[in-house]
Amino acid sequence: MILHTVNKSPFEKNTLISCLNHAKAGSSVLFIEDGIYAALQNTRFSDQVSSAMKDINLYVLEPDLKARGVQDNLIDGIKKVDYAGFVDLTTEHDTVDAWL
Amino acid sequence: MSEEMYDDDEYDGVIKKFMYVNRKAPYGTIYALESLEVVLIGAAFDQDISLVFMDDGVYQLKKGQDTKETEIKNFSPTYRALEMYDVEKLYVSKDSMDERGLSEDDLIVPVEVMSSEKMADLMEEQDVIFSF
Numbered sequence: 116m117i118l119h120t121v122n123k124s125p126f127e128k129n130t131l132i133s134c135l136n137h138a139k140a141g142s143s144v145l146f147i148e149d150g151i152y153a154a155l156q157n158t159r160f161s162d163q164v165s166s167a168m169k170d171i172n173l174y175v176l177e178p179d180l181k182a183r184g185v186q187d188n189l190i191d192g193i194k195k196v197d198y199a200g201f202v203d204l205t206t207e208h209d210t211v212d213a214w215l
Numbered sequence: 216m217s218e219e220m221y222d223d224d225e226y227d228g229v230i231k232k233f234m235y236v237n238r239k240a241p242y243g244t245i246y247a248l249e250s251l252e253v254v255l256i257g258a259a260f261d262q263d264i265s266l267v268f269m270d271d272g273v274y275q276l277k278k279g280q281d282t283k284e285t286e287i288k289n290f291s292p293t294y295r296a297l298e299m300y301d302v303e304k305l306y307v308s309k310d311s312m313d314e315r316g317l318s319e320d321d322l323i324v325p326v327e328v329m330s331s332e333k334m335a336d337l338m339e340e341q342d343v344i345f346s347f
Binding site (some may be wrong): 121124126127131148149152155156157158159161177178181182184185186187188194197198201 | 236240241242243244270271272276277279280281282283284285288289291314315316
């Protein structure tokens with residue numbers, strides 16, 4: 116299975132949507148850097164991200180959430196990881212696809 | 216002759232209307248920090264400064280930024296210091312706030328929340344516009 120990483124804001128690039136459209140059931144998506152804005156409640160993208168969670172594992176890098184002051188706005192069910200958790204995810208998956 | 220020009224701490228040259236349009240989220244790119252630096256330079260020359268925050272730029276003003284774990288500089292307290300440089304016209308796009316589920320209470324500084332139409336009028340009044 117693939118670990119997809121998304122590092123761009125969904126408001127600025129279509130990376131999130133392209134990634135979700137190509138992530139197979141059982142794969143994982145990790146939001147990092149400005150990609151973390153996809154993991155927040157009450158945005159234009161929240162519903163789409165929530166429904167993606169039905170068959171994709173969603174993760175977010177907590178230090179990037181905190182840096183941007185949005186740690187309390189996370190969509191329920193998205194799992195927070197630290198840098199060590201990021202490394203674990205890369206080793207647990209066969210491949211990493213970094214969507215830029 | 217130049218004595219007359221510099222006999223006073225206050226800049227007495229031409230004052231222009233400068234607008235800084237901020238459309239990028241902080242940290243992911245350098246634009247937000249660079250904009251802030253240029254704003255402070257303009258303020259040192261006593262210009263008539265307006266700051267606009269729209270699109271992902273509204274995230275620059277989000278309360279509670281804590282960059283400790285990322286080991287990058289948290290420059291958000293600087294927005295609170297702008298008042299001391301007489302930079303007091305901060306305008307935020309209502310549409311951009313709405314699509315991100317943000318309200319005025321989420322922001323670290325007092326701002327005027329503005330419609331796109333009013334923002335467009337304000338842009339029309341400027342002498343210089345810097346876009347970041």
